[in-house]
Each structure stands twice: as structure tokens, then as C-alpha cells.
Amino acid sequence: MGNKTFVGGWHVWSHKELTRDAAIVAAPLPPRVVIPLAQHAGIVCRPLVKAGDTVLTGQKIGDAEGLITAPVHASISGKVTVVGDALHPVLGSAPAVTIESDGADRQDPAITPAGDPRGLSRNELVSRIRAAGIVGLGGAAFPTHVKLSPQKPVDVLIINGVECEPYLTCDYRLLVERPDEILDGIGLLQRAVGVEKVYIGIEDDKPLAIRTFQKRVSALKLPFSVVPVEVKYPQGAEKQLIKALVDREVPPGKLPFDVGVVVSNAGTALAAAEAVFQGKPLYERTVTVTGTTVREPKNIRVRLGTSFAELIAWCGGTTAPAGKIVMGGPMMGLAQFSDAVPVVKGTSGILVLSTAELVLPPEQPCIRCARCVDACPMQLLPYAMSLCAQMKQAERARVYNPSDCIECGVCTYVCPSKRRILEHIRLLKVGAK
Numbered sequence: 001m002g003n004k005t006f007v008g009g010w011h012v013w014s015h016k017e018l019t020r021d022a023a024i025v026a027a028p029l030p031p032r033v034v035i036p037l038a039q040h041a042g043i044v045c046r047p048l049v050k051a052g053d054t055v056l057t058g059q060k061i062g063d064a065e066g067l068i069t070a071p072v073h074a075s076i077s078g079k080v081t082v083v084g085d086a087l088h089p090v091l092g093s094a095p096a097v098t099i100e101s102d103g104a105d106r107q108d109p110a111i112t113p114a115g116d117p118r119g120l121s122r123n124e125l126v127s128r129i130r131a132a133g134i135v136g137l138g139g140a141a142f143p144t145h146v147k148l149s150p151q152k153p154v155d156v157l158i159i160n161g162v163e164c165e166p167y168l169t170c171d172y173r174l175l176v177e178r179p180d181e182i183l184d185g186i187g188l189l190q191r192a193v194g195v196e197k198v199y200i201g202i203e204d205d206k207p208l209a210i211r212t213f214q215k216r217v218s219a220l221k222l223p224f225s226v227v228p229v230e231v232k233y234p235q236g237a238e239k240q241l242i243k244a245l246v247d248r249e250v251p252p253g254k255l256p257f258d259v260g261v262v263v264s265n266a267g268t269a270l271a272a273a274e275a276v277f278q279g280k281p282l283y284e285r286t287v288t289v290t291g292t293t294v295r296e297p298k299n300i301r302v303r304l305g306t307s308f309a310e311l312i313a314w315c316g317g318t319t320a321p322a323g324k325i326v327m328g329g330p331m332m333g334l335a336q337f338s339d340a341v342p343v344v345k346g347t348s349g350i351l352v353l354s355t356a357e358l359v360l361p362p363e364q365p366c367i368r369c370a371r372c373v374d375a376c377p378m379q380l381l382p383y384a385m386s387l388c389a390q391m392k393q394a395e396r397a398r399v400y401n402p403s404d405c406i407e408c409g410v411c412t413y414v415c416p417s418k419r420r421i422l423e424h425i426r427l428l429k430v431g432a433k
């Protein structure tokens, strides 16, 4: 019997060989950072500093009232030069704090180790994680303290170590380089959620990560199950991982806690450990900078607010003009309109595609081969939604539930007629057809 998995999906070309063996390196301190006040799902922070203020690394510079939000912190020490709208890799433009570095990287003295976190209550753990501005680092940037306080009883914590997006390897490198800190973080998340069962899902094309975790879990006698899952895209999507690991189906429109599960990314567990053990706010993260034309693709620990352009230059630039820069991977990433955008909490990768890689063959008529149907992880009828969109029949398409589409892009990837199925579905979802 093969490893655990879900119905549908596809084996996509991974391109991970570009950075799989590239150990994480720290980027030089940037001379200037632009830190958006909206780096998470939920309410945008209000600035707590003004132009002319001096700030320290790790100092809180933005926060908001309300449940679904997370504070933001200075990632370098220096002087605030601007508080106002700036480029944003997801929103286009958003309020941000610009800081010019003093080159000293002076840390906020408020950042101190918590001592022994075993003495902390569940509420104290959650509030430390909120205070550190921890959000899901897999890309969705949902505030972690909210996930840790589910509105329904849960009995399972799943740690997502899958990283199924092609090209990206930053989570893989964290798994092999910092397993004990990740395990510490998983223990904290387990206590914060109050569950006994913990599953760590890792795709079986990462044997070193699986072996490393199995050995450490066994050596430390931790009550966690390390579960290899089949290599298949989108294995790392929440609903698909839950199905693979605990055989529960999250109904359309529902969330993991509706089936008793909380899912957290492995990198998020590490950030939680740093927040609770060291008191360190989330002001840096690991990012994969990659692409076939990038001279030295790397996994880099980066201060938030560093521009994409600086990181690409630090990787030696490119051997050909960039045709497209994507935040994230090629399947679910976001194409950027400028390389001046800053790294935010949700930036897992910076993918540079050359103009030659962007040439798309012309779309052909659907030949009803049903490949897209077989591959759809949500058991939808992608071809039918695509045809409705092209015929401008949004009303008729509603019967096919386009809102259940998780925009994984597998249907487009597998279509022999090169139909831009996901583009069509997105148009249906925004009601543009």
C-alpha cells in the first residue's frame, strides 16, 4: 500500500533541485525596509510610530484592536522616514512604515527569553504568540493565535511539512536544519490547542526530513506521529492534508476546526518557539529565491520589508531579463508588477521566470478528456466551469460550485488543450462573466 494521500491531484514537475541542497543563509542587513501594516488576514494595523521616530529591531510598530489581526514589528533599527502608502506584494498598495537602517541592528530590550514556558497557561501561550505577530508562514498569513483558539472542540493538531509547491524549499531546509526547535514549537502549539494527537505530514520525496524527524521524535520520546504522505500536488492544501492524515472531509464552506482539526505550518511552529522561548517577534523569515535564470538560487533568512530586487541581486541577479516575478510558487503564487515590493510574513518564495518560460501555447477547444476532472482535488468539474465562463453563463456555472475551487491550478496544468481553466474559474468567482 502506498503512502497516505487524497483523491485527485497530480505529480507536477518540482524544480526543487535548484535549492534543495542550499543551506539557509542570512541576507545582509538591508539599508532600508518597508514594513506593511497589513501582513496578515484580517484588520490592518494602525501605526504606533511616526516619521522621525527612532526604532529598535523587534519593536512593535503597528497593532490593531479586534480578533483577526496581528501586530507588526520593526525588522531593523534606525529612523522612521515615512508612514504612508507603499507597494505591497498582495494588495498592490497598503499603509506601511519605512525605516532607514542605522547599521547597528540594536535590539529592543523588551525582547527577553520567557524562562521555562512549561509554567505558562494555555492563554499565556496564545497571548505570547499574538504579541509576537505570528501568522501562518505557509502563505495564507492567517493569525496563529486565532487558529489556536478554535470555536469548536478539536482533538487533532496537524503540522504541515509538505511544501508541495514546485520550486520552494525553505520549509524543507528548516525541517532538516532546525528539527529540535520546530519540535519545541509543535509542543507549544499542542499545549495551546489542548490536544493529544499530533501528526507531522511530510511528502515522501523528502526522505532526509522524514528520517530526521522520526529519529528526533523517537530520541526525545515525543507523542507525535511523523507521517510520510504521497508526493502529489496539492498535498499541502489544508483540506487535502486533513483527508490524507486523518481521513476527515472538511465540507464546502467549512474550516478545519469544523472537523476537529487545527493545521499549522512547520515554519510557523518554529516562529512560535522563537516567540515563546526567546520572546522574539516575527521580524524575519526564510524565503526561497529561485528560478532557472537566477545565478545563485538560495534559501535565505530575510528581514521583513527587504525588497525583492535586493534579494534577487544578492543571488547574483539573473542570466536573462525577468519575464515575470512571482511571490510564492508557480501554481498558487502571485505575479508581481514590480521588483520593489517588500518581503512580507507570507512570502515563502520569490520565483523569477524568464520571458522564454512564459510563452503559452494557444488555447484549444475542450476535447472532453476528463483529465481535469480526475485531477481536481475538490472533485469539481473544471471543464464545465471553464466553458460556462467562456460562454458568459455565470448563472449556469453556479451549479458546479466554483466557490469551492481552492485555485490550486492543477486543472490548467493537466489540460492537453492548454485551456486557461483556472483563469476562467477566477472570472466566475469574481462575477466578471
Ligand code: SF4
Pocket (backbone or CB within 6 Å): 375, 376, 377, 378, 379, 380, 381, 382, 404, 405, 406, 407, 408, 409, 410, 411, 412, 421, 422, 425
Ligand atoms: S477547479 Fe479549482 S480546485 Fe479543481 S483543479 Fe481547478 S483550480 Fe484546483
Ligand code: SF4
Pocket (backbone or CB within 6 Å): 365, 366, 367, 368, 369, 370, 371, 372, 373, 382, 383, 386, 414, 415, 416, 417, 418, 419, 421
Ligand atoms: S482537461 Fe482540458 S480538454 Fe480535457 S476535459 Fe478538461 S478542459 Fe477539456
